[in-house]
Amino acid sequence: MEGKEKKIKITPIEHGTVIDHIKKGQAMKVLRILDLVDREIDSIVSMAMNVNSSQGKKDIVKVEGKELKNEEFDKISLISPNATVNIIRDYDVVKKHRVELPDRAKGIVKCKNNNCITNQREPVDTEFEVIGEDPVKLKCIYCEREMIGEEISRNVL
């Protein structure tokens, strides 16, 4: 894996987190899900999109100087179930983790049903039960409408 990344000219990081095998075109959404867009952080965040790999095109996100925690990165599985998270120390991968689907998704995705109460100005986070894995399928705990695959990534908050 390291070798391949070097070959495609993605500079390695000394310390931090590399999220690999993100579904092509989803890197920006991964940043949003991980709250790396608006949050005030010192880390350098970089992303590579449309990268060639043995399994076709993929996206990669790197967060320098910060080790993400499981509960943070498992949220990525909702839009990219095959992503892997590598924790890097001294240029070495010290931990590799494949993201796992949570049982519930809170405050990550908006309900696709425009008439759902969570799409009004109410003081609640959206909340979904994860009812399917391949493809990922979510059910709104409020209006009970189901969302699947692309609908989920389209509705990332």
Next chain:
Amino acid sequence: MSYEFKKDHVVAIDDFTIDEIRTILDLAKEMTPIAEGKEINTDFEGRVLATLFFEPSTRTRLSFETAIKRMGGRCIGFARPGTSSAKKGETLADTIRVAAGYADMIVLRHPQEGAARLASNFSEVPVINAGDGAGHHPTQTLLDLFTIREEKGRISDNHIGIAGDLKYGRTVHSLTKALSMFDAEMTFISPPSLKMPEEITDMLKREGIEYHEVEEIEDTLEDLDLLYMTRIQRERFPSDEDYQKVARSYHLEKDMIKNSKEDLKVMHPLPRVDEIKADVDDTPKARYFQQAANGVPTRMALLKLLKEG
């Protein structure tokens, strides 16, 4: 009689077990003389029910209000959103927290799906869903089940035809789920464009429930013990011509029921438009007005069980 019933809120018919449904129907039967004004009851004396109707309703609101008043309680609330602070931009969550501070229970009708579930998260007192958009309307289903049991003596072992808009009608979805719990045989009668959604028929297949699908009422009318009619709404069709074509075949007339089983009963959640002609009303088969009246004892039973639970 004492009842086992533990529920904080009533949001969907699926929240009930079959035993809890039986408990409600048994108590509704006991409450009938009170609902009819033949007996006096003061179980709710000094109690206040808030009826918050963000969408107009006649039967549901009036029957809840009748139910609480027949048990000695009082009502506060509004019948239109224009008269509530929602118009000033207040969130539903805030309206519910405020009403929960005034009343012992809240009945909520709201145009958005999931409203009752949300309300239940913000209320210290029981919230009863009286319809949330295209979502749930559990007390309608309870009164439908009560009516079927009253009219036929039992819910199971009946062949029930459900006719009309089966695609969008929330009443028929909840009713179908409930009837499947009681192992009733069902025939769905609708134009192809308004067929019962697959998620419901898949559920019936999984549960091993016998059901059939036909396009015309007359295809099945002679086999039915009970016919549940619903309204077909004009706005579901691309043109008036399309609507008229379909609507015509969903009219029930006195002539049509003359060859049906002698003890066939016809139900309808009301309001009806043209789907049941007035000449059916005077036949003993027409039970829809009694069905509407049954809303009172059923809702009394539910209020009482929530209070005592």
